[in-house]
Amino acid sequence: RLARDIAPGRYEVDGSDSAFAADVVKGLSARQKTMSPKYFYDGAGSVLFEEICRLDEYYPTRTETDLLTKIARDLAADIPDDAVLVEFGSGASEKTRTLLEAAPQITAYVPIDISEDALRNATLRLKAGYPKLSVTPIVGDFTTEVDLPTALNGRPLVGFFPGSTIGNLTHAEAIAFLRTVRRMLAAGAQLILGADIVKDEATLIAAYDDGAGVTARFNKNLLVRINRELSGNFDIDAFDHLAVWNREHERVEMHLVSRTDQIVTAAGHAFSFKAGERLHTENSHKFTPSSLRRLAEASGWVLENQWISPKPEFGIFKLVV
Ligand code: AVJ
Numbered sequence: 001r002l003a004r005d006i007a008p009g010r011y012e013v014d015g016s017d018s019a020f021a022a023d024v025v026k027g028l029s030a031r032q033k034t035m036s037p038k039y040f041y042d043g044a045g046s047v048l049f050e051e052i053c054r055l056d057e058y059y060p061t062r063t064e065t066d067l068l069t070k071i072a073r074d075l076a077a078d079i080p081d082d083a084v085l086v087e088f089g090s091g092a093s094e095k096t097r098t099l100l101e102a103a104p105q106i107t108a109y110v111p112i113d114i115s116e117d118a119l120r121n122a123t124l125r126l127k128a129g130y131p132k133l134s135v136t137p138i139v140g141d142f143t144t145e146v147d148l149p150t151a152l153n154g155r156p157l158v159g160f161f162p163g164s165t166i167g168n169l170t171h172a173e174a175i176a177f178l179r180t181v182r183r184m185l186a187a188g189a190q191l192i193l194g195a196d197i198v199k200d201e202a203t204l205i206a207a208y209d210d211g212a213g214v215t216a217r218f219n220k221n222l223l224v225r226i227n228r229e230l231s232g233n234f235d236i237d238a239f240d241h242l243a244v245w246n247r248e249h250e251r252v253e254m255h256l257v258s259r260t261d262q263i264v265t266a267a268g269h270a271f272s273f274k275a276g277e278r279l280h281t282e283n284s285h286k287f288t289p290s291s292l293r294r295l296a297e298a299s300g301w302v303l304e305n306q307w308i309s310p311k312p313e314f315g316i317f318k319l320v321v
Pocket of ligand 1: 167
């Protein structure tokens with residue numbers, strides 16, 4: 001899929017409705033039922049995620065933003081003139097502003113995100129705040145390799161992948177993604193990557209099972225979305241939200257647990273759930289400085305620098321080719 005220079009408010013869409021149906025049928029037919037977390041982010045899901053980011057228990061967003069603000073001048077010192085910032089999974093593009101403020105030599109921005117609504121809102125807000133910035137949004141799964149707009153050929157590229165979005169990927173997917181990014185950004189490029197750090201279990205679980213139940217609603221929104229878009233008949237109250245720490249894989253997992261034996265239909269198929277059966281909806285991997293370094297090296301990058309916040313720890317890592 002090519003990015004085109006298109007007017008703000010108009011975007012390419014990749015016809016992914018049928019992909020959603022196929023992934024739901026496949027994921028709900030599997031012995032271990034599973035869904036990709038990318039499907040959380042319809043309009044309602046994106047709003048719920050922004051609400052999560054404001055929760056007391058959900059430390060990653062504000063910790064990363066504070067850290068980014070502290071190190072923005074260090075990062076900016078290494079960003080060349082007329083640089084193009086390419087952001088993977090840009091969402092509301094809130095953290096981007098911190099970089100743009102510190103590095104006015106960034107003159108073009110390519111946000112890539114699965115949520116067309118989030119992308120449209122972010123682009124309109126950025127355009128208003130930075131009238132000279134050229135913005136070329138791309139709608140799609142950020143793990144898919146895209147060709148950058150040809151108008152940007154030859155310009156220095158800076159990859160930006162904040163938010164610990166990398167945590168959603170399995171180890172193999174993370175390596176494949178980091179290799180793709182290295183190919184896309186090419187020689188001389190750098191990648192500024194935010195990743196959450198392994199810490200005590202209580203802090204981790206609270207971040208994914210907040211007292212106000214916002215994360216539970218975010219998780220269950222997946223079922224709401226299946227009901228609406230794929231004519232499903234999920235009884236939302238017949239599932240419980242569950243967050244668990246998987247010590248072996250160093251990740252927080254989210255599941256939806258069936259309260260009863262039940263049969264649900266969606267996308268023209270019937271799926272049976274046993275009482276207590278889990279639908280695995282998300283992995284959120286946590287890293288240590290050394291696991292992150294190994295991941296970078298396995299993907300052909302060199303870890304050039306790292307900044308870790310005081311507790312609750314969150315890391316920003318600079319990878320270079
Ligand atoms: C956007 C993938 C970084 O894993 O912490 C927040 C999503 N899930 N609460 C994360 C999320 C539950 C978030 N990422």
